[in-house]
Amino acid sequence: xxxxxxxxxxxxxxxxxxxxxxxxxxxxxxxxxxxxxxxxxxxxxxxxxxxxxxxxxxxxxxxxxxxxxxxxxxxxxxxxxxxxxxxxxxxxxxxxxxxxxxxxxxxxxxxxxxxxxxxxxxxxxxxxxxxxxxxxxxxxxxxxxxxxxxxxxxxxxxxxxxxxxxxxxxxxxxxxxxxxxxxxxxxxxxxxxxxxxxxxxxxxxxxxxxxxxxxxxxxxxxxxxxxxxxxx
Amino acid sequence: xxxxxxxxxxxxxxxxxxxxxxxxxxxxxxxxxxxxxxxxxxxxxxxxxxxxxxxxxxxxxxxxxxxxxxxxxxxxxxxxxxxxxxxxxxxxxxxxxxxxxxxxxxxxxxxxxxxxxxxxxxxxxxxxxxxxxxxxxxxxxxxxxxxxxxxxxxxxxxxxxxxxxxxxxxxxxxxxxxxxxxxxxxxxxxxxxxxxxxxxxxxxxxxxxxxxxxxxxxxxxxxxxxxxxxxx
Numbered sequence: 231x232x233x234x235x236x237x238x239x240x241x242x243x244x245x246x247x248x249x250x251x252x253x254x255x256x257x258x259x260x261x262x263x264x265x266x267x268x269x270x271x272x273x274x275x276x277x278x279x280x281x282x283x284x285x286x287x288x289x290x291x292x293x294x295x296x297x298x299x300x301x302x303x304x305x306x307x308x309x310x311x312x313x314x315x316x317x318x319x320x321x322x323x324x325x326x327x328x329x330x331x332x333x334x335x336x337x338x339x340x341x342x343x344x345x346x347x348x349x350x351x352x353x354x355x356x357x358x359x360x361x362x363x364x365x366x367x368x369x370x371x372x373x374x375x376x377x378x379x380x381x382x383x384x385x386x387x388x389x390x391x392x393x394x395x396x397x398x399x400x401x402x403x404x405x406x407x408x409x410x411x412x413x414x415x416x417x418x419x420x421x422x423x424x425x426x427x428x429x430x431x432x433x434x435x436x437x438x439x440x441x442x443x444x445x446x447x448x449x450x451x452x453x454x455x456x457x458x459x460x461x462x
Numbered sequence: 463x464x465x466x467x468x469x470x471x472x473x474x475x476x477x478x479x480x481x482x483x484x485x486x487x488x489x490x491x492x493x494x495x496x497x498x499x500x501x502x503x504x505x506x507x508x509x510x511x512x513x514x515x516x517x518x519x520x521x522x523x524x525x526x527x528x529x530x531x532x533x534x535x536x537x538x539x540x541x542x543x544x545x546x547x548x549x550x551x552x553x554x555x556x557x558x559x560x561x562x563x564x565x566x567x568x569x570x571x572x573x574x575x576x577x578x579x580x581x582x583x584x585x586x587x588x589x590x591x592x593x594x595x596x597x598x599x600x601x602x603x604x605x606x607x608x609x610x611x612x613x614x615x616x617x618x619x620x621x622x623x624x625x626x627x628x629x630x631x632x633x634x635x636x637x638x639x640x641x642x643x644x645x646x647x648x649x650x651x652x653x654x655x656x657x658x659x660x661x662x663x664x665x666x667x668x669x670x671x672x673x674x675x676x677x678x679x680x681x682x683x684x685x686x687x688x689x690x691x692x693x694x
Contacts, residue, residue, distance in 0.1 A: 252528070259515065259524040264496075267516030268509075277504060280689050281513045284499030285492065288685035292491040295677045296484070303663060310664065334579065338589040343578045347566065350575045357570040368602060431535060432542065445527045453520035457512050 245376065247430045249383035253293055254423060255442070257391025261285050262416045263450035265395055269409045275399045278408075282399065286392035289317055294385025301377025308369055315362045326362065327352060333365050344397030357448045394419045477608065479662045485525060487674070488587060489623025494648045495682035497627055499689030501641045507631045510640075514631065518624035526617025533609025540598050540601055547594045551587055558594065559584060584636035626651045630635050652678045 261282050268278045319326050327348050334344040351358040363369050398411035420443040428438025493514050551558050559580050566576040583590040595601050630643035645676045652675040660670025 244483040255528050256521075256524050260492075260520045263520030263524070264513065264517050267520065268513055271512040271516075272509060277500075277509060279498055281496065284503075284685040284689040285496050285517060287688045288492045288495030288499065289488075290547040292488050292495070292677070295681065296487050299673070299677070303665065307664070321549050337583065337593045338586045339579065339582045343582045346575045346578055347571065350571045351569065353568045361569045364600070365597060368596070368600070370600060431471050432539065433535065441531070445524070445531070449520050449523040449527065452523050453516040456519045457516040 245373075246379070246383055247427075249297060249380050250387045251427055251431070252297070253290075253384035253387025254391040255445075256289065256293065257286070257388035258394060258416060258420055259446045259449045260289060261392040261432065262395030262412060262446060263453035265399055265412055266354065266409060266450050267453040269405050270454055270458035273405055275403055275405055275408055278399045278402075278405070279367040279396065282392070286389055286396070289389040289392065290385040294381040296318055297384040298377045298381035301372065301380045304372045305374060305377065308363070308372055311367055311369060312359065312363055315359050315367075316355075319362070326358075329362070329366055330358075391419075391423075405423050416446060416450075417443055465632040476662075477605075478611070478615055479659075481529060481612050482619045483659055483663070484529070485522075485616040485619025487677075488521065488525065489518070489620035490626060490648060490652055490655065491678045492521060492623040493643060494678060495685035497631055497644055498641060498682050501637050502686055502690035505637055507637055507640055510631045510637070510674040511628065514624070514628040518621055518628070521624065522617040522620040524621050526613040530609045530613035533604065533612045536604045537606060537609065540595075540604055541628040543599055543601060544591065544595055547599075548587075548592050551590055551594070555584065558590075561594070561598055562590075567687050613635045613639030623651075623655075646677060648682075649675055 241269065264285050265278050265282050268281060315326075330348050330351060331341060332342045333348065335341070351361055363371070395412045395416045398408040398415060402408050402411070408422075421439045424439035424442025425435045427433075427442065428435035431438070494519050497510050497514050500513060504510065547558075562580050562583060563573060563576045566579065567573070582591055595603070617689070627644045628647040630640040630647060631637075634640050634643070653671045656671035656674025657667045659674065660667035663670070
């Protein structure tokens, strides 16, 4: 009994962590790169702040809605496949029994060894369908509230991340000064974020911190160069 | 024999489709919304093109690298968990045997029914480990080339999508004219993209087309309003 809620909690936590990582990675990188890129082309922080806020709004909404739809389509896909398995178990049970046996035979078991399982599942259609979903199709039942949670987590993380590189442009009117502060703030945040992310995902934290900071810098550097090139 | 390559091909195709959908959804939406949002705040298409190209570069690189890291971390996670299972199978085989039995008992099978499977797996440690990976932990072995393919697919789809809303701003100097053309181009592309996406993902194409167009419009509309509000 205590095992099921434990597994559930573990699963949910790592999904939220994944969503925060998805949203914040892009939220820190893209608005940072956009602002840095525009610094090479315009001399007013007002335009950079406007573009940055428009980008944060668009990015947070687009990514949040993307997460919502991904969650919804997982749930729909699962429901559709389950209907199909239910029909097949009822209509072509012998074919499905052969499929159960094949799953086990791919792990080197003989037909005789798999026979008791096939027979036992046959007597319990509900468990049989669940078994096919997980072991033949490799599908886990999605959490119905997942799509909405995912949308707000990804969108919120994107917006939170986006304000870090943009805040110096809001605070000062000097574009070059804002750029330097923005680079510093974002690098520090990327390092901290990468470190914490490494802790949660089981990667070595220092390696994760450096890797995350490197990605942000590469994306921003490329955008900065492109903006410079076209504005000269 | 013919079943394995078939399954493999199906799996690979849907992963590529998923990556194109991830990249193109955001690529069509975010640069569109950014350009539309800036139209409310600046009067020069040059700044909008600069901001748009910087955003496309930053977004494509950030999303592509994000896809690369996600693929890499899936592969690392799998390898780490496999090492752990390998150790456990060698060091605490009785505990692992109990876990195999528990997997089946959760589907309503009795201990006597699961016994032959447990015994058979015990004799083949390699298959036993593979079995635990898939059935206890629910992990599929990731394709080693997946991370790189994923990076280029997502990044390329983002850039390809991003040029659609930006192209009118490149072609004309009139901001209002460019905005109208950008809205038209992007709406048509979102509808077509949503339709094709629906075909691939098994959703009703017309519903998918309308839903995709709606998301792009909502994200863009919100960004446009925010940019207007702060620039007045």
